[in-house]
Amino acid sequence: xxxxxxxxxxxxxxxxxxxxxxxxxxxxxxxxxxxxxxxxxxxxxxxxxxxxxxxxxxxxxxxxxxxxxxxxxxxxxxxxxxxxxxxxxxxxxxxxxxxxxxxxxxxxxxxxxxxxxxxxxxxxxxxxxxxxxxxxxxxxxxxxxxxxxxxxxxxxxxxxxxxxxxxxxxxxxxxxxxxxxxxxxxxxxxxxxxxxxxxxxxxxxxxxxxxxxxxxxxxxxxxxxxxxxxxxxxxxxxxxxxxxxxxxxxxxxxxxxxxxxxxxxxxxxxxxxxxxxxxxx
Amino acid sequence: xxxxxxxxxxxxxxxxxxxxxxxxxxxxxxxxxxxxxxxxxxxxxxxxxxxxxxxxxxxxxxxxxxxxxxxxxxxxxxxxxxxxxxxxxxxxxxxxxxxxxxxxxxxxxxxxxxxxxxxxxxxxxxxxxxxxxxxxxxxxxxxxxxxxxxxxxxxxxxxxxxxxxxxxxxxxxxxxxxxxxxxxxxxxxxxxxxxxxxxxxxxxxxxxxxxxxxxxxxxxxxxxxxxxxxxxxxxxxxxxxxxxxxxxxxxxxxxxxxxxxxxxxxxxxxxxxxxxxxxxxxxxxxxxxxxxxxxxxxxxxxxxxxxxxxxxxxxxxxxxxxxxxxxxxxxxxxxxxxxxxxxxxxxxxxxxxxxxxxxxxxxxxxxxxxxxxxxxxxxxxxxxxxxxxxxxxxxxxxxxxxxxxxxxxxxxxxxxxxxxxxxxxxxxxxxxxxxxxxxxxxxxxxxxxxxxxxxxxxxxxxxxxxxxxxxxxxxxxxxxxxxxxxxxxxxxxxxxxxxxxxxxxxxxxxxxxxxxxxxxxxxxxxxxxxxxxxxxxxxxxxxxxxxxxxxxxxxxxxxxxxxxxxxxxxxxxxxxxxxxxxxxxxxxxxxxxxxxxxxxxxxxxxxxxxxxxxxxxxxxxxxxxxxxxxxxxxxxxxxxxxxxxxxxxxxxxxxxxxxxxxxxxxxxxxxxxx
Ligand SMILES: Cc1cc2nc3c(=O)[nH]c(=O)nc-3n(C[C@H](O)[C@H](O)[C@H](O)COP(=O)(O)OP(=O)(O)OC[C@H]3O[C@@H](n4cnc5c(N)ncnc54)[C@H](O)[C@@H]3O)c2cc1C
Ligand code: SF4
Ligand code: SF4
Ligand code: FES
Numbered sequence: 018x019x020x021x022x023x024x025x026x027x028x029x030x031x032x033x034x035x036x037x038x039x040x041x042x043x044x045x046x047x048x049x050x051x052x053x054x055x056x057x058x059x060x061x062x063x064x065x066x067x068x069x070x071x072x073x074x075x076x077x078x079x080x081x082x083x084x085x086x087x088x089x090x091x092x093x094x095x096x097x098x099x100x101x102x103x104x105x106x107x108x109x110x111x112x113x114x115x116x117x118x119x120x121x122x123x124x125x126x127x128x129x130x131x132x133x134x135x136x137x138x139x140x141x142x143x144x145x146x147x148x149x150x151x152x153x154x155x156x157x158x159x160x161x162x163x164x165x166x167x168x169x170x171x172x173x174x175x176x177x178x179x180x181x182x183x184x185x186x187x188x189x190x191x192x193x194x195x196x197x198x199x200x201x202x203x204x205x206x207x208x209x210x211x212x213x214x215x216x217x218x219x220x221x222x223x224x225x226x227x228x229x230x231x232x233x234x235x236x237x238x239x240x241x242x243x244x245x246x247x248x249x250x251x252x253x254x255x256x257x258x259x260x261x262x263x264x265x266x267x268x269x270x271x272x273x274x275x276x277x278x279x280x281x282x283x284x285x286x287x288x289x290x291x292x293x294x295x296x297x298x
Numbered sequence: 299x300x301x302x303x304x305x306x307x308x309x310x311x312x313x314x315x316x317x318x319x320x321x322x323x324x325x326x327x328x329x330x331x332x333x334x335x336x337x338x339x340x341x342x343x344x345x346x347x348x349x350x351x352x353x354x355x356x357x358x359x360x361x362x363x364x365x366x367x368x369x370x371x372x373x374x375x376x377x378x379x380x381x382x383x384x385x386x387x388x389x390x391x392x393x394x395x396x397x398x399x400x401x402x403x404x405x406x407x408x409x410x411x412x413x414x415x416x417x418x419x420x421x422x423x424x425x426x427x428x429x430x431x432x433x434x435x436x437x438x439x440x441x442x443x444x445x446x447x448x449x450x451x452x453x454x455x456x457x458x459x460x461x462x463x464x465x466x467x468x469x470x471x472x473x474x475x476x477x478x479x480x481x482x483x484x485x486x487x488x489x490x491x492x493x494x495x496x497x498x499x500x501x502x503x504x505x506x507x508x509x510x511x512x513x514x515x516x517x518x519x520x521x522x523x524x525x526x527x528x529x530x531x532x533x534x535x536x537x538x539x540x541x542x543x544x545x546x547x548x549x550x551x552x553x554x555x556x557x558x559x560x561x562x563x564x565x566x567x568x569x570x571x572x573x574x575x576x577x578x579x580x581x582x583x584x585x586x587x588x589x590x591x592x593x594x595x596x597x598x599x600x601x602x603x604x605x606x607x608x609x610x611x612x613x614x615x616x617x618x619x620x621x622x623x624x625x626x627x628x629x630x631x632x633x634x635x636x637x638x639x640x641x642x643x644x645x646x647x648x649x650x651x652x653x654x655x656x657x658x659x660x661x662x663x664x665x666x667x668x669x670x671x672x673x674x675x676x677x678x679x680x681x682x683x684x685x686x687x688x689x690x691x692x693x694x695x696x697x698x699x700x701x702x703x704x705x706x707x708x709x710x711x712x713x714x715x716x717x718x719x720x721x722x723x724x725x726x727x728x729x730x731x732x733x734x735x736x737x738x739x740x741x742x743x744x745x746x747x748x749x750x751x752x753x754x755x756x757x758x759x760x761x762x763x764x765x766x767x768x769x770x771x772x773x774x775x776x777x778x779x780x781x782x783x784x785x786x787x788x789x790x791x792x793x794x795x796x797x798x799x800x801x802x803x804x805x806x807x808x809x810x811x812x813x814x815x816x817x818x819x820x821x822x823x824x825x826x827x828x829x830x831x832x833x834x835x836x837x838x839x840x841x842x843x844x845x846x847x848x849x850x851x852x853x854x855x856x857x858x859x860x861x862x863x864x865x866x867x868x869x870x871x872x873x874x875x876x877x878x879x880x881x882x883x884x885x886x887x888x889x890x891x892x893x894x895x896x897x898x899x900x901x902x903x904x905x906x907x908x909x910x911x912x913x914x915x916x917x918x919x920x921x922x923x924x925x926x927x928x929x930x931x932x933x934x935x936x937x938x939x940x941x942x943x944x945x946x947x948x949x950x951x952x953x954x955x956x957x958x959x960x961x962x963x964x965x966x967x968x969x970x971x972x
Contacts, residue, residue, distance in 0.1 A: 038825050053542060057647075060543035066829070067777035069820045078821035081828050083333075085508045087544040088643055090432055091337040106543075107646050132479055133826040143334065147447050152440035153399040158322050158726070164396035166408035176401040176427050179436065183336055207480065237399050 025052050025111065026118055030072060031061055033080055034124040036131045040200060043131070047072040048080075058098055058105035058113075058123065059084050062135075080123075081134040089271060092182035095189070096135045097124040102189040102269055105135075126189045130198040140211070141197065141218040142185050145227035148219065149250050153240050165238035178233035178279065180272045187225040187266035187276055193259050197221045222259040223251070225266035229279035235286065248283075248290045257283050302736045302743050303328060305473055305488040307459045307515055309335025311431070311718060312701025313494035314438035315725025316732075321445040323733045328486060329442065330454040330475055332510045336439045339496050339508035340721070343431020344549035344640050346423035347395075347718040349388025351412055354420040361385045366922060367418045368716060371595055372667070372709025373858040374897060374924035375528065377917055380674045380689075380706050383681040384723045391722050392424050398437040402426050403636075413554050413636075414593065415714040423715045428549065428639030434718060458831060459515045462491055462522050462697050463755045470696035471744045471751060474759045478831060481824045483760050485752035487744040490732045492690075493519055494701040494725065497666040501839045501846070502792070503784015505663035506538055506547040516670055516703045517838035520845070524692040526902045527705040527915070528668035529842060530849035533712055533859050534792050536599035537623055538662035539644060545662035546647055548623060549640050550714040552657075553592045555633075558624045559583050559603065560656075561612040571614075571622055571656045582606055587930045597711050597859045598929055600661045604793045607660070620658035663792060665717065667708040667859065668846075670699035671901055674706070680921050682727065687735035690728040698732065700724035705899070710858025766830055772816025776833040779817070783810055783836075787843055791850050795862045800851040807847060811840035811908070845910045849900040852912060855892055867892070870933030878933065882940035885933075889926050889941075897924055923948075 028051050036043040048065050049072040050056075059082075066079035084094040087106045094105040099113060099122050113121050129137035167175075188194045199214045231247045234240035251257040260280055267276040304320055306313045309331040317327050331338065350359050364385040369378060396402060396410065402424050403411040412421040426433035445451040456478040463472040463485060472488040498513025499505030520526045537552065537559075538545040553559070560579045567574055583602060584591045594602075603621050607613035614620045625633060625641075630653050633641060644652045671693060675686035682689055690698045690706070700721070707720040736743075790796075790803035814837050821829035856866045867888060870881040898914035905911050926941060928934040 037823075055542040057543065063543060063777070066820075066832075067775060076820065078823065078827075079829050081826050085333050085337050085339065085510050086342050087509065088342055088546055089646065090341050090429065091333070091339075091508065093333060093337050109647075109649070112649075136826060139334075143336070143443075146440075147443055150444075152444045153397070153437070154444070155397050155441075158319055158394060160390045160393065161397065163393045163410075164399070167404055168408050169404040169406060172401050172404045176433075179399075179401050179426075179433060180429060182341070182432070183334075207477070207482075234399070239397070240399060 023111070025114065027052060029110070029114060029118070030120045031065070032120055032122045033134065035080065035134045036125070038133060039130055039198075046077065052110075056110035058108040058110070058121070059087060059094060061110065061121075062105065081132070081136045083136050090182060092184035095126055095184045095186055097126060097189070098122070102126065102186045104184065104271060107271070126185060128189050128194055128196050129185065130196070139183070139185055140214065141221065142183055142188065142224065142226065144215055144218045145223045146183075146230060148223065149227050149231050149247050150243070151227070151230040151234055153234065153237060154243055155239065167238065171236070175233055175236055177272070177274055178229055181226050181229060181274055182272060183226065184271065185226075186269045186271060190265040190269040191222075191225060192263050192265065193261050194222050194224050220254055222255050225260070225276040225280065228257060228260070228283050229274055229276050232279040232282050244286075245290065248286050251283055251287050252290065257287055301326060301745065302489045302739070303487065304732060304736070305330060305486055305491045306494060307331075307473070307491065308338070308494035308496060308701065308703075309439070309442070310338040310340040310494060310496050310701055311435055311438060311721035312725040313338075313492070314435065314442050315722045316492050316494060316700055316728050317451055318438060318441045318445065319726050319729035320732065321442075321448075321450040323729055325450075325733060325736065327451045328454060328488065329451055330457045330459055332456070332458060332478070334455045335442070335453065336436065338435060339511055340435040340718075341429075341432040342506070342508060342547070343434075343718055344428045344547065345415060345551040345554070346413060346425035346430045346715045347392065347434065348415065348422050348713070348715040349392045349424070349719065350385070350422060351389060351392070351410070351424070353412065354422055357420060359420045359422065361388065363420075364388060364418075364422065368707070368713055369709065369922055370925070370927065371713040372711050373927060374919055374922075375531070375709035375857060375899060375917060376707060377674065378919055378921040379676040379681055382921060383684070383727070384707060384720055386681060387723050387726070388719055391719060391726070395434055395437060395722070398441060400426055400433045400437045413551060415550055415554050418713070423554070425551065428551065428637050428641075431718060434722070458834070459493070459495070459518065460759050461518050461755070462694065463752065464522065464694065465747060465751060468523070468694065470694050471747050474755050476759070476763070476831075478828075479826050481763075481827060483756055483763060485756040487747065487752065489736050489739055489744045490696050490698060492698040492700060492728055492732065493670065493703060494699070494721075495703045497702040498839070498842055499663050499666070500780075501783065501843050502532075502663040502787045503781055504543070504545050506535055506545050507664070512835040512839060513666070513703075513842050514835040514838040516699070517842045519670055519692065519694075519697060519699070520902070521838070521841060521904050522694070523904070524694050524697060524699075525671035526668065526842065526845050527671040527899050528710075528849070529845040529902060530791070530853060530900060531667035531710050531859050532663060532791065532846065533596060533665035533667060534600045534661045535664035536596055536603050536661050537659040538664070539648060539657070540618060540620065540660050540662070541647060546643060547662070547664065548644065548657060548659050550596070552623060552625060552637060552640065555636050556625070556628050557592065558627070559592055559599075559621055560624060561606055561614060561621050565611050566614070566616050571624070572626060580612065590929065594929060595711065596714065597861070600793055601861060604661055614658055620660045622656040623659045624656040625652055626654060626656060661793060663788065665708075665712050666702060667705065667710065667712055668849075669703045669705040672699050672704045672706055676918070684727060685730040685734050687731045687738065689731040690724055691731070696735070698728055700728050710860060763830070766833065767819060767822045767824070769818070771818040773818055774813045774816040776814070776817045776829070776836050779810055779814055780836050780839075783807065783839060783843060786810070787846070791846055793861065795850055795860065796864065797851060797854075797862070800847055804844065804847045804851065807840060807843045811844075814840065841904060841908065841910070844908070845902040848910050848912060849902065853896065853900065855896045857896065869931040870936055878936045879940065882933065882936045885937050886926075886940050886944060893924050
């Protein structure tokens with residue numbers, strides 16, 4: 018069949034790696050969908066939710082997944098699509114079918130604990146932002162006039178880094194970012210679990226996204242005022258030294274954030290900081 | 299006394315601004331959201347945020363003119379004091395966001411750059427690339443994270459707000475919510491609950507809004523007794539990219555930066571657009587509205603695009619309605635700097651480069667002007683008494699609403715780039731009021747309420763939840779019902795509205811609502827069950843859908859986004875000057891008559907049988923008397939002349955009276971005719 022002169026199959030299959038809950042085994046399941054114009058992976062998952070049935074016709078529960086903006090700007094819907102880490106909402110079915118015209122494969126991200134199906138727990142990613150103090154330490158929210166004047170060049174340096182949507186692609190692709198998972202203990206409250214989780218995360222690698230945020234805030238004229246605190250975090254356990262400079266991160270960032278440039282700048286900052294600390298002893 | 303707490307529902311711009319300000323005032327906050335707050339819908343806002351600035355000021359701009367544009371654009375349907383306060387805070391809010399690190403675009407000298415948006419003649423809009431909403435949200439998210447680390451804020455992300463908890467006196471004492479992962483239902487104690495849950499676009503099926511914009515939280519407050527006002531005012535954005543899952547917005551900034559809207563003069567001209575010579579292009583906005591051109595206010599642009607495609611049959615394509623939005627005359631480099639982000643969206647989702655090929659766009663549901671009714675306390679100077687616990691409070695004491703889910707700032711039509719301002723403003727201004735409320739509560743804190751109040755509320759929702767899961771096959775499919783609802787709403791209650799269609803749609807929606815109780819769930823488990831969560835939010839779309847339709851049905855006039863051709867007021871066509879003047883006077887009489895009758899907010903109250911009871915509330919127009927919006931009307935000049943003469947007479951009469959009593963001439967109102 019064809020649409021606007023482009024050939025397409027009448028139907029195609031989605032193969033999903035499902036998992037009912039944490040610590041449960043995972044399993045593959047196939048869903049057959051009719052082709053339509055302008056489909057992306059999120060709209061496929063919506064269609065599966067409306068008719069949750071396997072290719073063999075067995076009724077199943079809808080596939081759990083995350084989404085919100087559908088414009089690749091909120092970072093919710095990251096998953097592995099045909100093995101590549103990316104956003105479901107911007108993964109166009111027609112493009113995917115160019116590679117393999119019969120089947121599309123979906124898996125949850127592998128570096129984060131699965132909650133259910135394609136939905137994973139990415140709290141570690143946000144914890145890293147707390148750790149590196151990714152904010153401008155303003156005095157308060159009363160009126161104190163405008164912020165510092167900045168050249169357009171500075172703005173154009175900060176703006177790309179500030180577009181990080183915490184999607185986690187860079188972490189999924191990073192060989193040094195290994196999966197950390199705490200298992201739920203009998204009778205434990207959610208809050209207690211979150212506490213143990215945080216302690217574990219603090220030992221793990223921060224990840225490229227957080228390193229890049231350090232550079233963003235250390236560049237800003239006000240953020241710079243406590244640059245040392247952020248640089249120090251990069252020198253702690255799980256900091257910059259874990260990065261093996263594999264550069265996978267920058268290749269997969271959907272926002273084209275110059276992560277390896279940030280990592281390079283972070284390297285120089287930690288070196289300078291180490292020297293200064295040595296002299297200050 | 300036990301420590302007091304406040305719950306904020308929603309972590310968009312409004313919710314985060316409120317949270318951050320409350321924390322600064324020393325108040326503990328529980329912040330609840332369907333999504334991690336950093337992923338809230340506000341990230342979608344592309345264009346920018348309005349306020350007067352140093353440059354426009356020297357061109358004659360003032361806070362007062364921003365106020366005037368806002369109420370004029372809103373067809374005078376908003377109470378004026380809160381709007382006045384908001385526009386006065388504008389410059390300070392931009393300064394604050396600037397200090398928080400928002401990477402606003404800069405001029406060569408290092409000042410914040412500004413652009414022009416629809417509905418004004420000044421370059422009043424500050425922007426950060428083409429992701430202003432994202433940048434604003436992130437800087438608030440960062441501040442809230444800072445307070446989280448400091449222990450003042452506790453986040454409940456992936457939680458669904460189910461209902462406010464009211465004590466026997468009807469005071470809000472907390473809320474019930476559900477963990478979307480574990481499905482645990484919990485009752486939270488709070489001394490104030492602030493709802494900043496955003497818009498309700500999903501009632502229309504597909505819109506420009508995000509998937510969390512179901513309106514469920516507002517609907518749940520409404521069902522608990524909170525009033526919902528001006529629901530029928532739904533803004534349809536003139537320029538969206540039609541898609542299978544979502545109608546993605548093409549920001550107004552595309553027109554702000556010089557984008558031109560046109561259709562081929564020959565219907566469905568098969569040539570590639572750039573091969574169509576200028577003379578064969580119909581730049582219909584520029585031709586019909588020479589003063590504003592492509593930047594006419596949204597409702598007008600929407601209707602014109604809609605009409606050109608439907609009534610005049612000039613749609614670019616026959617199957618899919620669309621017009622061209624053309625940027626190809628602007629150098630690539632400039633486009634990349636000023637509009638990079640939004641052009642990438644088009645390219646990413648359509649697979650075509652809008653720098654080379656004109657975009658195809660069509661209107662889509664975009665913003666809810668209506669929302670939870672909220673109160674305010676007027677100050678002596680005509681603004682707000684900041685710190686009054688009444689500001690942003692619903693009719694339920696202790697329950698507040700802010701951001702897109704309140705009805706306060708945009709009247710019948712919102713101006714571009716004014717929403718980000720109203721969201722941050724309402725979030726900031728609610729905080730001191732709530733702080734004062736907490737102080738005045740003394741012993742009556744939520745912590746001292748009996749446990750049974752919370753246990754009962756929780757138990758109710760737990761049972762309702764179990765019942766939903768256990769309900770054996772009624773055979774209805776919630777996702778298909780949602781599609782049907784969206785279809786009915788979009789057809790009857792968007793750009794052009796007719797009473798017979800609205801009546802029919804109302805009945806259909808009631809029928810669909812009765813079917814929602816027969817939904818069979820495809821997932822009956824109790825772990826991360828998105829099926830049951832969606833079904834609950836779908837159920838809660840119906841009450842608001844009915845409010846929107848009934849409000850629209852009863853409002854027999856045209857105002858802002860609400861357009862009923864059967865009640866429109868055509869312009870003045872006569873040839874003779876005297877006749878024209880006479881017709882213009884008649885037009886003005888009719889306008890005044892309509893104002894007396896309809897310059898009122900619709901206020902809906904939920905009743906036991908689900909029927910919205912509608913009442914009407916007078917609008918405080920004490921600062922700026924209503925005047926007709928004449929954009930593009932035939933005979934606009936002569937009507938304006940007649941109107942100005944009337945206004946001058948009235949002012950003279952009023953001044954005569956005033957000086958007679960020896961009081962000074964009215965303050966700001968003296969500017970009215972200017
Ligand atoms: C595509 C697009 C572009 C726009 N561009 C502009 C622009 O350029 N300028 C401008 O001024 N305005 C713009 N707007 C409008 C503006 O973005 C929104 O009005 C504004 O962001 C709304 O912010 P908010 O804080 O009220 O709500 P939102 O950002 O929508 O946040 C709502 C919050 O409530 C939570 N929530 C909702 N329901 C529940 C529930 N049941 N339980 C728990 N939590 C819940 C959500 O998780 C979320 O955190 C645009 C809108 C769209 C759709
Ligand atoms: S450069 Fe560092 S952060 Fe990036 S993928 Fe390699 S190891 Fe990971
Ligand atoms: S740096 Fe890029 S890939 Fe990593 S979280 Fe941010 S946006 Fe995603
Ligand atoms: S849904 Fe927001 S990035 Fe895909």
